[in-house]
Amino acid sequence: MGEWLRLNGPAVLACALTAYRLAAVRSWARDPAGRAVFVILAAIAASTTVNTPWAYDAVWRLTGVPNLARLVSHAFMLAVAWSVGTFVRQVGQPPEGPRRRTWGEAAWPALVLLGMCLTFALARTPVNSPRFAVRYGDTPGVLEYWLVFLCYLVPVLCHATWFALREARQTENRAVGAGLRLIAVGASLTVLYHLHKAAYFACRRVGADYPDLLRAPLDMLLVPLGVLAVLLGLALPSWWPARLRWFRDFRLHLRLRPLWRALYRASPDIALLAPAPFLTELVTFRDLDLRLYRRFVEIRDGRIALEPYLDARVTDAARREGARSGLRGQRLEAFAEAAAVDAAIRARARGLPPDGGAGTAAVPGGVDLSSDAAFLGLVSRAYRRLGAR
Numbered sequence: 001m002g003e004w005l006r007l008n009g010p011a012v013l014a015c016a017l018t019a020y021r022l023a024a025v026r027s028w029a030r031d032p033a034g035r036a037v038f039v040i041l042a043a044i045a046a047s048t049t050v051n052t053p054w055a056y057d058a059v060w061r062l063t064g065v066p067n068l069a070r071l072v073s074h075a076f077m078l079a080v081a082w083s084v085g086t087f088v089r090q091v092g093q094p095p096e097g098p099r100r101r102t103w104g105e106a107a108w109p110a111l112v113l114l115g116m117c118l119t120f121a122l123a124r125t126p127v128n129s130p131r132f133a134v135r136y137g138d139t140p141g142v143l144e145y146w147l148v149f150l151c152y153l154v155p156v157l158c159h160a161t162w163f164a165l166r167e168a169r170q171t172e173n174r175a176v177g178a179g180l181r182l183i184a185v186g187a188s189l190t191v192l193y194h195l196h197k198a199a200y201f202a203c204r205r206v207g208a209d210y211p212d213l214l215r216a217p218l219d220m221l222l223v224p225l226g227v228l229a230v231l232l233g234l235a236l237p238s239w240w241p242a243r244l245r246w247f248r249d250f251r252l253h254l255r256l257r258p259l260w261r262a263l264y265r266a267s268p269d270i271a272l273l274a275p276a277p278f279l280t281e282l283v284t285f286r287d288l289d290l291r292l293y294r295r296f297v298e299i300r301d302g303r304i305a306l307e308p309y310l311d312a313r314v315t316d317a318a319r320r321e322g323a324r325s326g327l328r329g330q331r332l333e334a335f336a337e338a339a340a341v342d343a344a345i346r347a348r349a350r351g352l353p354p355d356g357g358a359g360t361a362a363v364p365g366g367v368d369l370s371s372d373a374a375f376l377g378l379v380s381r382a383y384r385r386l387g388a389r
Contacts, residue, residue, distance in 0.1 A: 006220060008052050010227040014045035017231055033090035037234050039083040044227060047076035056130045066128040067136075071120050074149055078109045081156040084187060084230075088163045088180070112152040119145035133197060133219075137204035146198050153194060157187040175240040182233030189226030193218065246288065252377050253292045254281065259341070259380035260295050263302025266345045270301040296373050309344040311354035333364045334378035341379070342386050 018041040021028075028034025049055050050073045059069040123141025125132070136142050161184045168180035196218045203210040257278070264271050272294065276284070284291075318339030322332045347354060364375070 006224055010224050010231075011045065011048035011052050013231055014041060014048055014227065017235060018042050018045045033087055036083045036087040036090060040080055040087060040230070040234060043076045043079040043083060044230065047073045047080065048227060050076070051130070053130050057128065060128040067125045067132055070132050071116060074116060075113055077149075078113060078152060081153050081160070082109055084160045084183065085156050085163075087234075088160050088167065088183070109152050112148060115148040115151075116145060119148055133200060137201050138207075140205075143198070143201040143205050146194075146201055150194055150198060154191055157191050160184075161187045161191075173237070176237045178240070179233040179236035182229045182236065184233075186226045186229030186231075186233060189222050189229065193222035193226060196222070249288055249292050250285070252373060253288065253295060255377045256292075256295050256299060256373075256380045257281065258384040259338075259376065260299050260302070262341070262345055262383065263299055263306070266348055267302050267305040270298045270305065272298075292373070296369070296376065299376055303341065306341065306344040306348060308353050309347040310340055311343055311347070313354070314343040315340040330375055331378060331382075334375060335382045337364050337379045338382035338386055342383060 018038070021038050021041055025038075028038065050059060050069045056069040059072065060066055119141050123136070123139055123145060125136050125139060125142070127135065129135045164180040164184040164187070168177040168184070171177045171180070196215075200210045200215060202208075257275075260271075261275050264275060268274075315336045319332060319336040321339075322335040327335055
């Protein structure tokens with residue numbers, strides 16, 4: 001299973017991300033950086049897929065050219081390097097827009113690809129073998145092919161790494177910064193892998209030993225880790241904010257549970273459904289927005305039901321106690337609200353409204369739905385701590 005994941009995992013992941021990106025084509029079709037991301041994903045998917053054992057064999061059977069899949073895979077890697085350079089330029093573009101590429105910059109990868117085709121044709125590799133390096137490492141033409149390939153790949157990816165790290169230090173968007181750093185890591189691992197293979201081919205050519213203790217782990221780890229880092233770096237800026245927002249909402253939904261359960265026990269009619277077991281809520285992920293909104297509304301309805309039992313004196317006393325313990329701002333108000341709700345629930349259970357009138361002058365909370373829900377999260381946490389005292 002581990003070997004299958006190493007050989008096929010990067011291709012499966014890259015193809016899945018490419019399909020996901022293609023499904024959202026309307027959101028990035030007019031954005032140059034978005035188009036560059038798609039080309040990177042598609043080229044990585046094609047390069048890694050062609051290198052899988054079954055596709056490697058299929059290319060040979062379709063064309064009759066042994067090891068043609070290797071050349072095709074490397075051609076797609078040139079497209080990856082070109083697009084990575086385009087992407088980091090778009091991310092760090094000046095106000096007047098990114099500098100246009102010159103004809104020389106466009107001709108460079110074309111000449112490298114032509115040189116790769118010539119050296120590939122001259123190298124004698126008659127047997128189709130996915131283990132190309134082991135079988136043909138000492139064959140004349142293979143080292144030359146690899147060096148021509150590196151003439152474009154290494155300088156472009158090194159420049160992209162430097163540029164990505166520079167922009168990551170300057171951007172104020174944490175997701176973009178983390179994504180750029182991951183792209184830099186992936187590009188660095190890719191460069192390291194190809195330099196390692198060049199050294200291996202050179203040693204094989206001159207008959208020198210290349211230590212297996214070094215070759216085996218580098219062959220096994222560098223490519224999958226490099227591909228994974230680049231894919232995560234590309235996905236992070238668009239994927240992470242939404243996932244982070246979902247995680248915060250999920251955590252808030254669970255944080256509101258103690259307060260909501262207490263209000264439900266006091267007034268069961270506030271909720272459409274009875275509370276589910278905690279473990280059930282912990283593994284229920286669907287309709288989170290609806291469930292969070294409903295919990296928020298039901299908590300507010302529960303507080304309204306407690307209005308006859310709320311005592312302003314309890315609120316004032318709790319506010320003084322919280323201030324003495326160092327609470328300030330929203331945390332102090334949340335502590336006072338939790339104490340008032342706790343006292344009101346107890347008074348309702350006894351059927352005894354407070355002496356001297358009930359109710360409070362104002363309902364504490366945020367200025368909008370989001371901030372109000374966050375405030376209720378603080379109230380729920382304070383309420384849980386009150387119950388533990």
